[in-house]
Amino acid sequence: MGKFKMIAILVLIIGITTPLGILAIQHYQETKSIVAERQEKEMQEKLAAIEAKEQQEIAERKAHWAEQEAKTLKSGIKDDNPNEAIRGLIMQMEEKSLDSGGRVYYYSKPTDLGVFIQPYVVHNGGKDAQLWVFVCRIGQERVNFTGVDLQLSDEKEFSIKARSEVKELPDGDGVIQFFNQAVDKNDEDALRYMGSSGVGKIFLPISGSLNDDRYLNAYECNRVQDMLDLYDILRGKKQT
Helix, strand or coil, rough: CHHHHHHHHHHHHHHHHHHHHHHHHHHHHHHHHHHHHHHHHHHHHHHHHHHHHHHHHHHHHHHHHHHHHHCCCECCCCCCCCCHHHHHHHCEEEEECCCCCCCCECCCCCCCCEECCCEEEEEEECCCCCEEEEEEEECCCCCCCCCCEEEEEEECCEEEEEECCCCEEEECEEEEEEEEEEHHHHHHHHHHHHHHHCCCEEEEECCCCCCCCCCCCCHHHHHHHHHHHHHHHCCCCCCC
C-alpha cells in the first residue's frame, strides 16, 4: 500500500504543478514579447525623431543655399559707406589689437566636440589685409590630427591640410588640437565655396570609430561668408 500511496501522491503533485508551470512559462513568454515590442517601439520613435531632425536641417541648408545663390548674382554688398558695411560685419566678431598697430577680426573658439574651420582677418591698415584660417579638432582623446576634408556638394570636395605646426592644449576633460595658417589658393577656394554653399559636411580623414564628422550649418557658413566679405572690403576687392 505504501508504494501505491507514493505513486498517487506523485500523480497528484504532477497534476497540480504541470498546469502551473505551463502558465508560468506562458506568462514569461508574453511578458518578454511585450517588453520586446515596447523596446522596438521606443527605438522606432527615436529613429523617427533623428530622421525628422536631419530632414529639417537639410531643408534649412537648402533654403540658405538658395538665399546665398541669390546673393552671388549681385555685385557685392550695397552700402553707401564702406565703413558702415564693415561695422555691420564686425558686430558679431571679436577684435584684438596687435603691437604693430594692426587688428585681428575673428570668431570665438567653438566649444562643441568635432572638427571646425574658422577664417580670420589680419588688417594692418589701408588695403593691407591678410586672410588666415584656424582649423581645430575638439575631442576626448588625442589623434593624429593633420587637417580636415570638406564635402560641399556632390561635385566639390576640398582638403585643408596643416602647413604649419599642429598644436595641442587641454580642453576641459578632453583636448583641442589645432593649427593656424595664412590661406593658400586651395584654402581660400574651400572657404569661399563653404561660405556660399551653406551645405556640406566636415570629415576627419582618419579611419576608426571616432565620431568627429559633422554637418555644416547655415550659421557657421554665414560667418565664413561675413569674414570673406570683410577681407575683400578691407583690401578694396569688393564693391560697397
